[in-house]
Amino acid sequence: MAQTKSKKIPLTGDQAVATAMKQIGPDVVAAYPITPQTEIVMYFSNYVANGQVSTEMIPVESEHSAMSACVGASAAGARTMTATSANGLALMWEIVYIAASLRLPIVMPVVNRALSGPINIHCDHSDTMGARDSGWIQIYCESGQEVYENTILAVRIAEHKDILLPVMICQDGFITSHAVEGVQLFEDKLVKEFVGEYKAAHPLLDVENPVTYGPLDLQDYYFEHKRQQSESMKGALKIMPELFKEFEKTFGTKYDFIDTYKLEDADIALIALSSTAGTARGVVDVLRKEGVKAGLLRPRVFRPFPREKILAALKNVKALAVFDRAESFSAEGGPLYTEIKAALYDSDIKPLVTNYIYGLGGRDIFPDDIKKVYSDLGAALKNKKVSNPINYLGSRE
Amino acid sequence: MAMVEVCWHGRGGQGAKTASQFLGEAALDIGKYIQAFPEYGPERAGAPMKAFTRISDEPIYVHSSVKNPDVVIIIDPTLLGAVNVTEGLGDDGILLVNTDKSPADIRKETDFKHGKVGTVDATKIALETLKIPMPNMPMLGAFLKVNSIVSIDEVSDIVKAKFIKKLGEEKTKANIEGIKRAYAELKIG
Structure with missing residues (x-):
């Protein structure tokens, strides 16, 4: 092996995300590959196949199913992740809204790519900007380093008991997702400690305390539920700085809005x-x-x-x-x-x-x-x- | 040191992307800041493609492709007539070509009057060392001759680390031999 004088290792933005996912070790990942997100799913599948993570990987037949499986897993109480781009995000649209409405803390790296048509695989923000009103928190990243760090941070933001909203971590397709840069990785142990063990507040599988997710909600309470979602998003503005501080204390990088x-x-x-x-x-x-x-x-x-x-x-x-x-x-x-x-x-x-x-x-x-x-x-x-x-x-x- | 920007011209499947990354990784290994990225288009074996390497002592923030490379490396000589390879290459620019022709011939062919032109028959070297026409590693050797930002030993270390598992000891050695031979045989004019 080469003598490593620098602690940074060469990674593409996609590899950086897959590495963060490996260190987080979510309970469930349900994903479908799409350019330029493909490498995230590819690398993560390797980690699963090699036994480097114990994640239940669900290879689905479409993004609609990917997000549906994520909703099911997250409601059951599992720490859940997926990843997508462009048309994939568009295909999961219906369930993207449902994930946020059910207050499921799903974490989803999105590699920004232009929506069709005409068909195009390269970067723009039409995909996630279209989803800006879906009720997901959205974080945009400048570099591979930042997308790595924000993927770890996003877990804590999503799962915070007073936030409980899903998070998209966006990076620019090909521009950072496929460019190799030096990325400083954190120790596995530190990442594990920072994200902690996930304990869902109201898991479906807790049969002692039965709950219902996604029932019919008409003129009587739909409005109040939407209002709660909105208050939670506003509240996130107050809570996220605490998590930024904790991240800085643990890993050294200062984050802000x-x-x-x-x-x-x-x-x-x-x-x-x-x-x-x-x-x-x-x-x-x-x-x-x-x-x-x-x-x-x-x-x-x-x-x-x-x-x-x-x-x-x-x-x-x-x-x-x-x-x-x-x-x-x-x-x-x-x-x-x-x-x-x-x-x-x-x-x-x-x-x-x-x-x-x-x-x-x-x-x-x-x-x-x-x-x-x-x-x-x-x-x-x-x-x-x-x-x-x-x-x-x-x-x- | 200012930032060094390298543009690799090859055809899909010739290893331009790999060479651009190995150079970047060797530089990262000695503490430089780097970027290595290909220009993604329709990915087809044989189609003209570009890859880029940026190396700097300072953090690199720019995220556009390289418009004014310091060094242009032509992995496939048939690209000389097909692509404007000297585009953006400044007065101090360096053009390195995989060819059996002389630097003077290449200057005539490309009308490139400034900087330096280097030529080496990287395909022949690859055939003699690796036994396959894969000229990317020899062209990396040619770069190391004209730019000392990383040493030939540092690059050899990266090649070893990357190839030993995938290709085995013999082919890894052959790749390093190819780098060293092109380094020695590069003609500059």
């Missing part, structure tokens, strides 16, 4: 999810050397929407570009843009705001593209207005 870069004194700033924020970081450095006060904000958590955190971080920004790797066909811009604008409406800050829809179907986004956006923001600042509220960055006109 958002990640900012040189934003404190920035005049112009960009908001982007996942790997694109990494590319923008380098552009900020270049612009700062040129004397441009550029900054960056990356929401890590999109559901629940960390409004207060975002507003506090933007308080000095004068012009803002919101990047959306998804089109919502609202004729009013992408999903992140509309949420940011809504958050700004009743705040004390009123920066100029503009939307850039980019990277659909895996269209690459280069530092030069991002530099152009900062230059647009500079011009907007000078003219005291944005030239176009909604822009399509990198698309042929």
Whole structure:
């Protein structure tokens, strides 16, 4: 073997997820392979076949069945995981909502990929942005390291007795899922201790204390159940910081709802999810050397929407570009843009705001593209207005 | 040290992705920050494809593909006419080609006037060492000659670790022999 001087090991984002799943050792994984999530299922199946985990692996015939099996297993009291992408997520749609409504703490890594059609296997966020109203917590990751760590963290978030909501951990298809980077892994023992043993509060298999999951719920109580779900999502905003702190204490990485870069004194700033924020970081450095006060904000958590955190971080920004790797066909811009604008409406800050829809179907986004956006923001600042509220960055006109 | 960006041109099945990863893994092993990733398209054996390696002393945050490589490595010489292989290659760029031709011939063929051009008959070396026309490991050896970010010993360690179980001792040795021979036989002009 090579002498390992670095503690990091080379892993793709998918391998990083599979490794986290191995260390978590869920009771049940029900999954169907789909590009670019396939490697997660492939590696994890190997761990099961080799006896490295004692997980009950259910190879199903579709994603609808995968999520259905997850719902059954989780309701029975099992720590349950699956993973998917794009059309797979779309196929499990019906049950995605049911999982959240039944308050089942299922953890699902999602490798973001464009929804068909036309058919496309590459990255955009149309899949999980479509599921933003399904009642799942959504965490977006910039790198393989982050997706590894967030998969472990997500177990605790989902299972927290005052949250009890399923969690999606999103990473960019191919861009991080298939890129090899050095990933610092935690000791198995530490991960096991951190996630702890799962004890479901109301398992179906507890025959001494019988419960019902998923009964008919009409005008009488459906509304109250939806309200509870909503309160739980709001409550997650208060509880998650405790879990971030515990994660930092155990593993050393500091997490928050958002990640900012040189934003404190920035005049112009960009908001982007996942790997694109990494590319923008380098552009900020270049612009700062040129004397441009550029900054960056990356929401890590999109559901629940960390409004207060975002507003506090933007308080000095004068012009803002919101990047959306998804089109919502609202004729009013992408999903992140509309949420940011809504958050700004009743705040004390009123920066100029503009939307850039980019990277659909895996269209690459280069530092030069991002530099152009900062230059647009500079011009907007000078003219005291944005030239176009909604822009399509990198698309042929 | 600034970041080194390498672009590998090959055809599906020739091991460009593997070579890009081995280089990255050897660099990671000595404490560098790395990325190694292929350009995914329709994956077909024989179709032109690219893979990239980034190596740096600083954390790497950029997540786009490599537009301005420092080194371009052509694993399959038939790509010279089919793909614009010198695209984005700057004045100090290095072009390494698996061919029996001289660097001067390649300069004429590609109209690449700057930097350095290196040639080595990696397919012949692979046939003589491995007994199969798999030129990826010899081309990795050619890279090590023009860029000392990782040493030939460090790469050999990674190749050993990766191949010994999968290919056995004899073929692992043959791969390392291929790397060393291309390192020695690379012509630069």
